[in-house]
Amino acid sequence: MSTPIYDIGNDVIDQLAGLQAGSPLHVLRHQRDKVAAASQGSYDTLLDPALEGIGLDERLLVALYACRLAGAAEVADHYRTRAQALPVDAQQLAVADSGEPEQLAPGRLRAMLVFTRALTQRPVEGDRAAIEKLPAAGISTPAVVALSQLIAFISYQLRVVAGLKAMQAAAAR
Amino acid sequence: MSNVIKSNGFTNESLEWDAWLDVITLEQASQDQIKVLEESNPKAKTSDYYLFLAHQPDILRQRSAAFNAIMYAPGGLSRAERELGSLVVSRINGCVYCASVHAQRFEQLAKRSDTVQQVFDNPHGAGVDAREKAIARFSAELTEQPDAIDAAKIAALKEVGLTDLEVLDLIHSIAIFAWANRLMLNLGEPVFADGRPAE
Numbered sequence: 001m002s003t004p005i006y007d008i009g010n011d012v013i014d015q016l017a018g019l020q021a022g023s024p025l026h027v028l029r030h031q032r033d034k035v036a037a038a039s040q041g042s043y044d045t046l047l048d049p050a051l052e053g054i055g056l057d058e059r060l061l062v063a064l065y066a067c068r069l070a071g072a073a074e075v076a077d078h079y080r081t082r083a084q085a086l087p088v089d090a091q092q093l094a095v096a097d098s099g100e101p102e103q104l105a106p107g108r109l110r111a112m113l114v115f116t117r118a119l120t121q122r123p124v125e126g127d128r129a130a131i132e133k134l135p136a137a138g139i140s141t142p143a144v145v146a147l148s149q150l151i152a153f154i155s156y157q158l159r160v161v162a163g164l165k166a167m168q169a170a171a172a173r
Numbered sequence: 174m175s176n177v178i179k180s181n182g183f184t185n186e187s188l189e190w191d192a193w194l195d196v197i198t199l200e201q202a203s204q205d206q207i208k209v210l211e212e213s214n215p216k217a218k219t220s221d222y223y224l225f226l227a228h229q230p231d232i233l234r235q236r237s238a239a240f241n242a243i244m245y246a247p248g249g250l251s252r253a254e255r256e257l258g259s260l261v262v263s264r265i266n267g268c269v270y271c272a273s274v275h276a277q278r279f280e281q282l283a284k285r286s287d288t289v290q291q292v293f294d295n296p297h298g299a300g301v302d303a304r305e306k307a308i309a310r311f312s313a314e315l316t317e318q319p320d321a322i323d324a325a326k327i328a329a330l331k332e333v334g335l336t337d338l339e340v341l342d343l344i345h346s347i348a349i350f351a352w353a354n355r356l357m358l359n360l361g362e363p364v365f366a367d368g369r370p371a372e
Contacts, residue, residue: 002231003231003234028338028341029341032246035243035246035345038235038238038242039239042236044235045231048231070319070320071319071320123354123355123358124266124268126358128193131193131359141194145226145228145232146229146232148360149233152355153236155352156239156349156351157348159315159316159347160345163341163347163348166322166326166327167327167341169327170324172324173324
């Protein structure tokens with residue numbers, strides 16, 4: 001994937017926030033169409049099945065876990081559904097959905113979920129030792145970049161969705 | 174920049190940033206990597222932050238497009254108020270580097286630094302008037318408890334005069350720093366120009 005084509009009829013943030021095409025908030029949001037297109041483009045590139053060095057299953061489990069830690073239940077549902085559509089390890093899915101990374105044997109996914117927890121919940125405590133555990137678990141630098149961007153993007157996406165849903169609720173009062 | 178402000182480990186002085194893992198080199202970069210650096214930021218080719226993210230040029234291209242559209246698009250929320258949202262988020266997340274950059278941008282756009290001192294001292298109560306206070310408070314709330322944002326919190330912004338487009342711009346300005354701060358805090362560290370650690 002280089003630059004994905006933006007399709008306004010298939011916008012994940014619109015879907016997650018429940019914005020109907022043509023509704024006032026949908027029209028307002030798409031006054032900032034460059035933001036909408038780049039948000040969707042980020043989602044598409046971060047979850048590109050062809051991305052090398054980090055599996056789509058690993059990325060969807062990371063996204064699910066990040067949403068769960070942030071309390072974004074409905075955004076978590078989206079990533080759980082996508083993960084369940086893949087051949088995904090049942091124990092790994094259970095850990096991302098309701099467990100702790102330390103329940104997994106040492107390895108790639110455990111290292112990724114530990115890093116996800118740090119970035120999502122205590123970003124200020126990040127240090128060199130934390131990131132160096134990723135290459136130590138066999139994760140390449142480009143895969144570390146993709147992983148970090150994904151976790152940080154989820155923090156962005158769930159806040160945009162939360163803000164839009166609150167705007168929708170405010171308009172309905 | 175006006176006066177140097179230092180408070181709680183934060184500063185409005187200019188900082189640099191060093192990556193903890195290997196960055197790409199311009200000599201070995203692909204044409205696409207060079208292109209995305211040039212699209213991202215005028216200083217990207219000499220910035221460890223962009224040289225690290227350029228390991229994934231397609232992802233960086235989309236992130237930069239989102240960032241630049243959110244912070245620089247015309248109309249809607251004033252650029253100074255977008256910077257205020259970003260500054261409060263960076264202060265709460267503890268991102269000394271982002272706070273320094275966006276303190277400077279706020280000062281350049283607003284032509285004053287009183288709010289910067291307030292944000293560094295106590296981001297939750299910052300703001301020189303009701304509108305700034307409402308913007309700072311909402312920025313803190315969406316940063317700290319995104320699942321608790323509701324209609325009443327939007328109404329508080331509307332009461333001080335924000336339009337719907339301004340509210341949307343503020344949400345974007347806050348959310349994009351949930352993204353940016355996490356990268357800056359976990360992929361490397363801020364340093365003064367002479368190499369001393371800045372936190």
